[in-house]
């Protein structure tokens with residue numbers, strides 16, 4: 242499905258680099274939070 | 287796509303009636319919330335022997351169930367009427383029947399809570415037992431909402447018949463998905479209320495299977511949070527692009543994410559019962575996996591939002607990695623309030639992943655962390671989006687316009703909410719990590735050192751709660767102005783258009799037999815075996831308790 246969307250129709254203003262950076266930042270934040278609480282869990286075992 | 291640009295006046299009245307009840311619930315429930323934070327700070331006691339748990343139940347029911355359901359149904363009636371055309375008299379008539387059933391049910395429920403006969407909290411967990419009137423009132427609310435759901439289905443079916451081979455309007459499609467989700471999940475709560483709680487509270491049976499009733503509740507309780515969230519996503523996907531002057535990134539992506547919510551938001555209730563004995567760990571594991579699947583459409587939504595904003599900003603000449611952020615209409619409360627809601631969904635979602643992980647759930651279960659979590663998801667993300675929608679929806683329906691002064695007040699309101707919620711929810715999260723329980727009045731637990739650690743956080747909660755209450759007063763001022771006092775005029779009901787670069791939407795997305803079939807199959811897979819186990823290997827049931 243994703244590949245269908247990309248093919249052919251890209252124009253010069255479909256630069257989505259900021260979106261890519263944003264979703265990476267979001268992903269890192271999710272991982273950071275999860276790992277923080279995970280270490281708290283390990284500490285209290 | 288835009289059959290009518292304006293919601294018909296008769297449909298507008300129906301939508302507005304729902305929205306009025308929602309904001310009355312906000313006023314009363316907000317007051318209860320303030321009292322709770324004050325009590326929990328340890329500096330204040332409720333007058334006249336009022337129980338903390340009565341106030342807490344009032345707050346949870348009015349805000350978690352009444353504000354949400356009424357606003358959502360009102361908003362969806364307006365959105366469907368706007369995008370799929372004016373209702374027939376019959377559809378509107380049933381909409382009013384639904385409204386009155388819900389309103390009478392709400393009044394009944396509120397009455398039994400306030401006279402102290404139903405302090406069972408909004409999850410009404412057995413073996414806590416309320417007066418039968420409480421359960422009957424809630425039954426009326428649910429039945430009323432079903433009638434309104436069927437009114438929407440009937441209108442959608444007529445549109446499909448009149449437009450063979452066409453893709454339905456996006457907002458109408460989304461409202462239909464949300465009402466299907468609601469219908470399928472509220473069967474669970476109806477079952478526990480009608481088959482278990484009501485006969486038990488009437489004294490027809492003596493004992494109740496607690497695990498079954500909790501399981502039926504959470505079969506409903508998790509999709510309930512998506513029933514709240516999807517209307518916010520409707521605003522984000524289909525309306526915000528128009529408000530900022532951009533385009534909907536992809537119609538099919540928006541529909542696909544709604545379909546995934548329908549599939550994966552129901553067979554996951556066990557993630558609220560991870561600490562519950564009596565459920566085989568394997569089935570908890572299966573439902574946790576499905577829970578992580580339901581994160582996917584939210585991540586898709588985050589992506590679509592970033593992309594919508596970046597495409598718009600770049601079309602206005604933004605450069606650099608994040609230059610597009612500067613092009614967004616920060617001074618427009620219709621954008622600003624929902625945008626802040628989106629931002630708060632980032633920590634909210636992160637907390638959700640913690641809650642859903644079995645081991646980490648042991649750290650936070652039944653602590654005030656959980657309360658902090660859903661004041662981010664529901665009481666910030668969803669509620670700020672609803673406020674932002676109210677800023678154009680109410681004047682559109684009441685034939686008025688929002689003045690510059692009110693828009694400024696709405697921006698201030700949003701900032702007040704951010705500050706109050708950061709204090710309140712932030713300290714709830716930290717106190718929860720230190721073990722502070724939720725749903726508990728103030729206590730030092732015999733001056734135990736651990737409980738004394740919580741007190742500074744509880745004071746910060748009260749500071750945040752007080753600021754939030756100011757936020758509630760501000761939004762009530764704005765909403766009253768928009769409904770009754772703002773200058774007369776025409777306000778736009780914004781509906782976004784799809785970007786030219788987007789792919790065409792496949793019609794298969796509206797194959798309801800397939801969609802509902804997959805939904806039901808997933809529910810059966812996730813629940814059948816553990817549910818049979820709960821009934822066959824049940825311990826003796828429990829008598830009812832009134833502990834408040």
Ligand code: HEM
Nearest residue numbers: 319320322323346349350407408665724725726751754755
């Ligand atoms: C003035 C703003 C608010 C304040 C000060 C506030 C405060 C609180 C506090 C302190 C609790 C938990 C107390 C405990 O567990 O002992 C609570 C619970 C709750 N709040 Fe709020 N809240 C506010 C707004 C909202 C809003 C806008 C919503 C929903 C739209 C909401 C929904 C809930 C729900 C569902 C509960 C759970 C009740 C229960 O555990 O039975 N709150 N609130």
Ligand SMILES: [Cu+2]
Nearest residue numbers: 507508557558
């Ligand atoms: Cu859940």
